[in-house]
Amino acid sequence: MSIAADSTVNPALRVAVIGAGYWGPNLARNFAMSTDWELVAICDTDAERAQGLARRTGNPDVVTSVDDLLAGQHVDAVAIATPARTHHPIAMQAIGAGKHVVVEKPLADTAARGRELVAAAQEAGTILMADHTYCYTPAVIKIRDLIGAGELGEILYVDSVRINLGLVQPDVDVFWDLAPHDLAILDFVLPDGLQSVSVAAEGADPLDAGKACIGYLSLPQRSGALVHVNVNWLSPTKIRQMVICGSRRTLVWDDLNPQQRISVFDRGVDLGRQERVLDDVATRKGVTISYRLGDTWSPALSEFEPLGLMVSQFASAIRSGTPAPTDGHSALRVLNVLEATSRSLADHGRHVSLEDPVPAGAVREER
């Protein structure tokens, strides 16, 4: 069977990128390079900017409004990389026109609008996906695989730190700016996704910027694990580190150490598990406490461009009719935590309950 015949079976999907600003060019470049896709249009209200991007990506059409885009030549899907507050209207319009949609994070600027998008896509039978790019990096996929294979055992706690001297954003606080990364990653790698009982947030605005510039999130999980996230725009040092402690082993992901991005430590404390006693033994109230001090292991990681994988999985989701790993429901779980975070901040850091509107089991089965 020839490649041409193959192409007939799987003809390239036609996509338009809406928004030619900061992130749009990355999406356009990856769609243009993908054999799954044909990039047919760039849409931006700034025609010159759209034109410039089109020139660097194989000269797709240029349009200056979503109306024109949808009225014009046929597209199967759109990728939206516009300001967050415009995600909802543009995506609703595209879904309404029967298009598959991938949206730059966050899915929407409120959880309610996110829910509308998910419902609309479900009704229209189209694929809705968030571009949570970290979930398509070699490191995060490896972490998901290791946890899925039981290498860490039961997850006991997660501690994530994402701090640096960052741009004080005009519209959102540091939680909405940085925490979506941590939350989307955790929803992706944890065996049952992000299943938070509640969220308590501590924030501070020491510069009087009018919004939290440093923040801490506590997210007790249904499993009993505690997830903690630290985000900060005012740190002189840059740290991107996530510790995932399991009953068997603990994984540390240091994204700024290219020579050893992931370390898996066979170190920990065991209570009352005498069969695993290796090094040292102590007893407490009839319970045995033992300390494991084993080897450390750093798996090799593949190298590939995350956005290349993302556009490929978007295509797969469309072709197979099954949700993408970072589908609308996943994006919604992230939005729910962010909204509860804002409520907790307003209520002096009290725990805000998270009624999960997205049953985890159901969602996960679909993955």
Next chain:
Amino acid sequence: MSIAADSTVNPALRVAVIGAGYWGPNLARNFAMSTDWELVAICDTDAERAQGLARRTGNPDVVTSVDDLLAGQHVDAVAIATPARTHHPIAMQAIGAGKHVVVEKPLADTAARGRELVAAAQEAGTILMADHTYCYTPAVIKIRDLIGAGELGEILYVDSVRINLGLVQPDVDVFWDLAPHDLAILDFVLPDGLQSVSVAAEGADPLDAGKACIGYLSLPQRSGALVHVNVNWLSPTKIRQMVICGSRRTLVWDDLNPQQRISVFDRGVDLGRQERVLDDVATRKGVTISYRLGDTWSPALSEFEPLGLMVSQFASAIRSGTPAPTDGHSALRVLNVLEATSRSLADHGRHVSLEDPVPAGAVREER
């Protein structure tokens, strides 16, 4: 004037060490080496252990009860290194006998008992001091000096991390075990000491050890600064790092990096401070946001044994009649936070108000 004459003016003070277990030997060794002190007795209920320690520290007397110690030969002061729950009765007895007292941390096992000790010492006119050893390290003294000299400007936030694979303690949780270090250090280095409005604590006990093994503390300060502390017994990696962010510069203390323990970063964000605009400029709602990206500086540190300085300052406090840097009031501020921490933990992480029973101004003036 000869040295002999000097000795007449400042004869060595006579001290006994009570408790020859884990920490007592360190205290005994430093008292024995100090020209300020004469180590005259070791007291431990285990005579053999006391004898062993005495042999290595110049053969002071050995006694097996505090009664015998106080009834016997004359001592000016006692150093108490016994289990925490016994600090209060032993110290009360010593103060009652008119002795100066230094107590291993924590000062007492409850804030109420700590207050009793402080009151008793005040009434008896004796010196009461906590051995918060970190406050006598070269790094912490340098940090206090830098902050005191205004090098960091106004303190905006503090983030302290003290985690490692540690012993799960039989009697106390991770907050009472590790956080006293962070709290005592902050009380020592911050310009007005630890002046917390309230404390909110998040803890987790993922191993069912019966107590929190990982914990997070949020301590808003009267100054507006947010102090956050992370303590953890279950971390495979060891971190001892404190970030003190100021309006002018930010200091990072990494106690496990002997080649660069302290770094001072001239990096940060300024709002509406146009006179300091250096690198990049953006405006927001008529407010100017500017980013400083200046040099980093790592001061050289002296080298000396912290406990040697501690015993010397204990002698100075006795001779001058002025409080030591880590006096009873300071230790009490630490205990107050620890007690509020336990209350917050029991109340789902709600902020527990800290009525400061120790007026900061008054205390600081005495230092």
Next chain:
Amino acid sequence: MSIAADSTVNPALRVAVIGAGYWGPNLARNFAMSTDWELVAICDTDAERAQGLARRTGNPDVVTSVDDLLAGQHVDAVAIATPARTHHPIAMQAIGAGKHVVVEKPLADTAARGRELVAAAQEAGTILMADHTYCYTPAVIKIRDLIGAGELGEILYVDSVRINLGLVQPDVDVFWDLAPHDLAILDFVLPDGLQSVSVAAEGADPLDAGKACIGYLSLPQRSGALVHVNVNWLSPTKIRQMVICGSRRTLVWDDLNPQQRISVFDRGVDLGRQERVLDDVATRKGVTISYRLGDTWSPALSEFEPLGLMVSQFASAIRSGTPAPTDGHSALRVLNVLEATSRSLADHGRHVSLEDPVPAGAVREER
């Protein structure tokens, strides 16, 4: 005076890039973005490759031979990014046609051919420059400035390590592949350039690859300083570190640490310099040895694209008629060391004398 008038005074220079393989696209992109330059042609024997590059750089002309290029439209300068063995014939042809020339490193594949190029350019009155890109990075320029300002004092030794798991090159050994970087950098930052008395080389080929894959160079300088360079294709870890020890301070450049690329240590040993005794004092044969243990300082670095600065300095050199920092003479000093390295390797690591055919003083005055 308007910008248009300015443009008349300084019209953009016209340049062609020869070679559209690995490095040519970087050069083409930077010429295309520069206001000093107009990129008028891409030349490659592979027309398709040249066309592809032209499309991404503003559609300059495409030609497939140097003859056509020089016969065709007017160019002021050419940038040569072809295989090393072709640098000499192409550059000679371009110089013969009166063009200014910048050549990817190394200038030529032998020192003799390098000398021919330098002589030809001198005779023709054209600018000849090597693209030693590292010399245009913020870090290296800062190092040059610090040394030039006397911050390090007299240079005592240099130790440079450039190792990683690298491609075993088909044509050259590890010395010719990696050491040109270290040598060009040192020629640029040292006050009198690279003024080596001799070179001794140790190499090893443990895989029987037919050439040295790991190597060590010792380069005693006329000043008395010892320069040592370690290059290695077989190291599992990647290190890019240069230590420049001076009589006053020592600089460490760690190019893989973006958070602290340059550290300046006020630490060292002083002999017989009693006025600087700070910390510890010992005497030896009537000579005082003292140890300085001062602060460490890490200067902030500007951020700019090195190749952008390189093409700008190429333009300046042409307009002013003065040599560029990495002119032909500098490139020749690098080639001379590389040739002597090969001779030392063939002679069991003996020191091979370097008769400097490029008087340092003369060259430096021109800079």
Next chain:
Amino acid sequence: MSIAADSTVNPALRVAVIGAGYWGPNLARNFAMSTDWELVAICDTDAERAQGLARRTGNPDVVTSVDDLLAGQHVDAVAIATPARTHHPIAMQAIGAGKHVVVEKPLADTAARGRELVAAAQEAGTILMADHTYCYTPAVIKIRDLIGAGELGEILYVDSVRINLGLVQPDVDVFWDLAPHDLAILDFVLPDGLQSVSVAAEGADPLDAGKACIGYLSLPQRSGALVHVNVNWLSPTKIRQMVICGSRRTLVWDDLNPQQRISVFDRGVDLGRQERVLDDVATRKGVTISYRLGDTWSPALSEFEPLGLMVSQFASAIRSGTPAPTDGHSALRVLNVLEATSRSLADHGRHVSLEDPVPAGAVREER
């Protein structure tokens, strides 16, 4: 069989420590703590210093001359920690009296004197051992075990760096001060010990201290591997790192990183070994070059005091009559390299041949 009976079979050996200066106290402390040994005397010309040490180590006898020591009470063995130039006469006297001897490094101050000691001990039938302490550390023993088990494959090269701001020694240059560590370690961990064909040394004395303060050693091995050692007293940073590259894996030992002292990298280049091609493939002259980019692994290390193991192995050697791991022959191979180093330095860095007076096979069989 009771412990008492055991003690009859293996009564504690009686040892005296000669020299109570810098290193003697460490030896005395470990002999005093060992069940294999009874510390019966401290010998030092400075009676007060000897007395002070005796007080801290269980009050053995104090003598002020080796004559008195050997004439007095019975000892089985002596440990010599006096200045290097006195090692030979003291050890000769002790061997002459039939004592087993362990000597602080270096064994002697010249290779000839070392050979005399080895010959004398052989003739007298006593154990002669050098206290190359590093060979008894957990890390070095693990390295020896890994190499011995074939985990690294055939050794291709070794690169050792031992630099810091060190004391400029009055009597010896930096090679004799620091390189004995590297050489003794390599003699211990390499499968056939240190089997150097020749040695070439580059040194520099940029401070006019009258001796080399920085140095580089190249030691081609009979196996074809190249050993390179860098020692330096003038470095502002402290590095203790040894890379041992093998055909299968490469080990990096970073002794200053307690959290990951040993890393084993499954990374490297394979030539013509097509069965191992894993990641990337290239061909060259009919030869296949492939790159392995596998996992990294850091083995857990036991924790014990190296000197405790050393004194225990000294006892075992005496009891079994078999050489200790760091016996006289091993120490002699270190001395031979050091002497050849000095000759190479004096001869402008030329390779000085090493005729091996100690056949490797023979020696190793005995271990």
